[in-house]
Amino acid sequence: MTDKSSDAARRAGELDHGPEPIGSRSGTVQRTDEWADTTFEAKAAGPEIGEASLWSDAWKSLRRNPFFIVGAVLLTVFLVMALFPQLFTNADPRDCDLSRSAQGPSAAAWFGFDVQGCDYYANVVYGARISVAIGFLAMLGTLVIGVVVGALAGYYGGWIDGLLARITDIFYGLPLILGAFILLAVLPDRGIKEVALALVVFGWMTAMRLVRSTVVSVKEADYVQAARALGASTPRILLRHILPNAIAPVLVYSTIFIGTLIAAEATLTFLGIGLQLPEISWGLQINSAQNRLRDAAHLIFFPSAFLSLTVLSFILIGDALRDALDPKLR
Numbered sequence: 146m147t148d149k150s151s152d153a154a155r156r157a158g159e160l161d162h163g164p165e166p167i168g169s170r171s172g173t174v175q176r177t178d179e180w181a182d183t184t185f186e187a188k189a190a191g192p193e194i195g196e197a198s199l200w201s202d203a204w205k206s207l208r209r210n211p212f213f214i215v216g217a218v219l220l221t222v223f224l225v226m227a228l229f230p231q232l233f234t235n236a237d238p239r240d241c242d243l244s245r246s247a248q249g250p251s252a253a254a255w256f257g258f259d260v261q262g263c264d265y266y267a268n269v270v271y272g273a274r275i276s277v278a279i280g281f282l283a284m285l286g287t288l289v290i291g292v293v294v295g296a297l298a299g300y301y302g303g304w305i306d307g308l309l310a311r312i313t314d315i316f317y318g319l320p321l322i323l324g325a326f327i328l329l330a331v332l333p334d335r336g337i338k339e340v341a342l343a344l345v346v347f348g349w350m351t352a353m354r355l356v357r358s359t360v361v362s363v364k365e366a367d368y369v370q371a372a373r374a375l376g377a378s379t380p381r382i383l384l385r386h387i388l389p390n391a392i393a394p395v396l397v398y399s400t401i402f403i404g405t406l407i408a409a410e411a412t413l414t415f416l417g418i419g420l421q422l423p424e425i426s427w428g429l430q431i432n433s434a435q436n437r438l439r440d441a442a443h444l445i446f447f448p449s450a451f452l453s454l455t456v457l458s459f460i461l462i463g464d465a466l467r468d469a470l471d472p473k474l475r
Contacts (some may be wrong), residue, residue: 203469216461227277236267247441256447276425280407286345291352299360313350329418359391393470402460423468427452
């Protein structure tokens, strides 16, 4: 009777006062609060996690890379010099006086004078425009041909891939300088467009292979198959779903290769088969000064230094981009 009475009293108490508070059962309320706090913190951090991407991570890595900073500063200086040479000198590069021929650097002329008695600093500054312009024009043409041919070869495969691969191998058989030398030798004019064209014709093959390998690796992915099943056209699939995956390797390659193209232009001009007077370029300046190394070394030193720093800036940026865009190298 006693047990039955106590049970009845307990049930009556629950009816009067409600069930036992959750907080009195092994700290359930505290754990619920902790779960709510954790959920709130996760929601607060959600946008940051969602916004994380390859490019944002790459930019964070680049900002901490001293080689990228040095390369970016140098490249900015040379690009501004090429676009706005008047910001660096007020002298006319074609204002010459033979009485000043091959005079060395001085307070009046920081880089001295060339063989024709022209202000050499002004000539070196204005020489950046043509050298950089040829590099960018050749790189643009290289990317257009390489991306188009590589995308077609990788996407369609079969005999199209085999034919385009064999054509690529044929062009690979001629080195860049030698091939451009032969082409320029048969052209009637050798201006900026002709030199850039010669570099494009014998420089697109590596970009083609990079794009082709990327297209082959992703063309059977699920999202590409889904786009194809939904009726997307081939150009749309290539432009919207496949080629964006090739941006990173092609960007790294093009950044490094543009420095190679600038050096190749200077080499062709130095050999006498590139640009011709009255153009102003670093290659022409080095070519004109090759026989004055002993008595006027400044004629070779300054354009060579500017050329080397320009090429170095592209290489530094390209190497930094490669490290930042490849997670395995971080």
